[in-house]
Amino acid sequence: MSLHLSDRDPRFVDVILDWRGTAFAARLALVGAYLLGGLVKLADFPAAVAEQAHFGMAPPALWAAITIAIELIGPILILIGRWVWLGAGMLGVFTCFAAVTANAFWTMEGQARFMATNAFFEHIGLIGGFILAAMVAEHDNRHARWRKG
Numbered sequence: 251m252s253l254h255l256s257d258r259d260p261r262f263v264d265v266i267l268d269w270r271g272t273a274f275a276a277r278l279a280l281v282g283a284y285l286l287g288g289l290v291k292l293a294d295f296p297a298a299v300a301e302q303a304h305f306g307m308a309p310p311a312l313w314a315a316i317t318i319a320i321e322l323i324g325p326i327l328i329l330i331g332r333w334v335w336l337g338a339g340m341l342g343v344f345t346c347f348a349a350v351t352a353n354a355f356w357t358m359e360g361q362a363r364f365m366a367t368n369a370f371f372e373h374i375g376l377i378g379g380f381i382l383a384a385m386v387a388e389h390d391n392r393h394a395r396w397r398k399g
Contacts, residue, residue: 273386274329280379281325284341288321305351320344334387338380345380349373 291298302310327337
């Protein structure tokens, strides 16, 4: 393993990035919390409804069902690599809405404001990750079409 200033990446980085499982592992890391959240909410629907009521969403049962659908369908689309733009868009919009609803730091003070500010900007980072996932999928699709045609 040698690194020359003229090399783009160290060899070990190329090996990791070129490994077939890396892309799936990265997508799973990006969507795993949503997938797990959707499964937990599906397994305990009354708790999912209570969560929506806590955040003032009405009717809470409808919002719980919508949340479960988004948290399951979005990740599945990203993981299978089909309609990634749709899955990423669903999760990005959902995450933006959740950040504004659950982490409205601008209405808080003290430690609550500090924690909500961090959570808010973590959500913004996730939205960036969804945008990048859609961009990578589109890039891969364009190159696949180019190679075929």
